[in-house]
Amino acid sequence: MNDKSNLLILILFTLTVGAVGWLGTILIGQQDQQLRITQINRLQQSLDLFKNNIENTIHNYNQRFSPFSNYSFEQFDEEIQHNPLLHGITVFDENDTVIYPSSASVLQQRNAHHWLANIAQADEKITKENLLNQGWFSWHDQQKENYIYWINSKSKKYFLELNNSMFMAEFIYFLSQQPPFDDLSFVRILDNQGRSFYQWGDEKFSETAEMQLQSGLNSPLNGWSVQFFSKIPGLTLWSKYLFQIIITAVVILLCLLSYFLYRIIRSEQQEAMQRLSFINQVSHELKTPLTNIRLHGELLERTLEKQNIQNNSGSSLAIIQQESKRLTRLINNVLNFNSLEKNNLQLNSVSIDFDEFLQQAIEPFQPTFQRLNIEIDLQNQIQKEVNIDVDICKQIIGNLLSNIEKYAAESEVVSINAKDLNNEISIIVCDQGQGISSRLAEKIFQPFYRIHNKLTTASGSGLGLGLARDLARLHGGDLQLLTTSKKGACFQLTIKELKSV
């Protein structure tokens, strides 16, 4: 994992979460709309029901007043005196003469004739349709509301003048007996002057309500109306906000989480880089003494050869030589790895007989392999001079063989097969160790990766294969794990020939 892929994942993750949140908001919006429609329908229904109830109440007056056409004048006296709803009664005969009250004043008579004219128009309509012979009319006069109920019966016309306030009181009592509306509604009845006549619920809703319904009432309450104001239950504005806040909070939390994960990974990498840098410095420091040791070891060997001294010190010297070469390889690995990282490793083309090159590359491992009873089966089909960077190529092969020494020591035969494939040199190195799972085919090339990171297993820096592949690629080729059978691992190294200098 590098910085860029981390960032990419972070962005993708944020986008996904954002998209989920956005979709969620849309879903909520739809849900909200659905609830809104249901609520509007419900309110419309209760408004209709409510209006229906009001109309029924008004209709009941028909039954209350119908018997009046059969009353005697004495009964009228009685009614006017005791019926709180009645102010007065006026009766006309067929000649439109006032016959009750017997002593109506001129003014009263004149008023009554106005009423007669008033129902004459209504009367015309009604007789045409032949529906009703009773009904209402009302008018507004000197800030006073007047309600008249009239009956046209047996060629007599009866006008019942209502006590406006008692009529209103009965209406208010009826309204107060209505079942309450929900807590989120404000309902009011407006009279024909737009005054609030009766109201339920919190008046604040009339300003903040999200929906409003208004409907007029019928005669005699012309000009009156019922107003509904309502908040939408379920998804109120508040809960919508809450939902959005939750989504935002989740997104922010996830972003923070991924940022922290990213930070942890980065700091691990930085730690590794620091470790490497440290090793690099140490390696530099080690290189000079090691060169000295090797130089003097070789000097000593030559001196011993010259003096022909054959004893145990010879084999000890060989071990010193071997181990210091191994150490040199290790140090070269580290140094090269660092140079590669810093992109300042230059190829150094040298013309060499390929067979000789292979011998040179294998030669340092011969003593160890002999000790481990590993036989090297070398099959080289390239019998010519090639232009390659000898040091780098030796290092690649050395790293492969070094891994066999470390991790596949139980092998009996290690085969090295070199072929010329159009412009490319292919070297396949196979061991007979435990093999490598295909799952790990790529991971083993990552720096610092080791299959068994246990203390008991052989030592290693975890740099070898990765460096080998990087060097192979630098050389225009590649390094890949070929087979992954239980019988061992096979690596194929390809390199391109360099131009001759």
Added chain:
Amino acid sequence: MKTLTKIVLTLLVLLVAGNSFASPKSLEFDVALSDLKVLAGAPQKAYLNINITGLPNGLKVKRPQTNIAFVLDRSGSMSGIKLMQAKQALEMAISRLNKDDVASLIVYDDEAQVLWPAATMQNPAQLLNIVRSINTGGSTALFAGVTQGSYEVKKFLDRNKVNRVILLSDGMANIGPSKPHELAELGRALIKQGIGVSTIGLGLGYNEDLMTQLAGHSDGNHYFVEDADKLSKVFDSELGDIFSVVAQDIDINIICKDGVKPLRILGRDENVSGQTVNTRFSQIYGNQQRYLTVELMIPEGVSGNQLSVADVEISYNDSTSQQKLSHRNDVAVTYTDRKDVVEKSKNTGIYDNVSSYEANELSKKVVQLRDKGLLKEAKELQAENISNLSRQMSQSDAPERLQEQLKQEEQLLDSLDDANWNKSRKMARERQHNIDMQKKRREDYQKNNDKN
């Protein structure tokens, strides 16, 4: 039908006669004409006056049962000390009721709410708890409050109980019908059902016209209470009135003889048409006198002749015996040519009533003029009113109540350009209401109030 009524009435009279020995009378009647002798030769105006005095004899045995709806304004303006005092006054009033009394509690702000439906007082502690828990709310749906109160009273409506709504408000009605005449009409409707509304206006923010009209037309009391700490006294006084009711549904029927024409009933808004005058008092309190004065036109006559003017029939419910009783009277005049005889025959008490009424009517007009901003005209009219009244008083042995009225008319004149007009107007309206009620005895609280 009419014959049947007559038979029933006769039977009732017999019943009264039989009963009057058994239980002490609760009412005393004084039916008289303002003039016993009138000038012959031309039609003459005269007044028929009926004085009804409540006798508290029966109260010693048992006070009448009551059916009271307490209607309390709890709009925002009532918050704080006002509501606290109102609640205390209510608690005091409730604790004076006994278990046969019916009470209900209604509060209103934006809407009216029945906190305690009408019920006999079997569990006063619970009602007291509810009173204590009342909080203030929003607007003032006064009409709905009174309506609800009246419907609660109606549940236990009984002509033998004192059925009353007691309204306490400190503000302007702003929801539902809220014009004085609309409340007056409600009062008229309620009195037909036998329900009276007593109104208590608290502070200086209420509409005194609305409150006096409602009380006036339903034959209830009206009180102006400036400071909330007087509320308990007012409730006490109101309950005192209610508990001292000796008779209810006093139906007064005046049948004028042929030729005699009734012109108007002083201080009442019933229309006079035909020969019969019908009116009613809701109740008479013990130790209280109420009067009814009707202006009549006596036809021209010949000197020495006597004319039967009218028959007066009064029926009422006696609260103590819970029986319907009645009283009959007839009045007559004699024609004469001598002016001095006419003058001598005048009943000054009745003319005092008329003076009081006329002065009160003028006093109302003065307030109306002042309302229109016609201060100069108002002052002139009130000055005229005062000089009229004092001239009338100089002709007779003016009773104390007339002297009191004169004093207060003078106060009204002084207060017309007062900065404190709002308060003076409320006081004037309260006083005018009391005179309209044609009561001759003032409540004790008023004396106290006036002293303060």
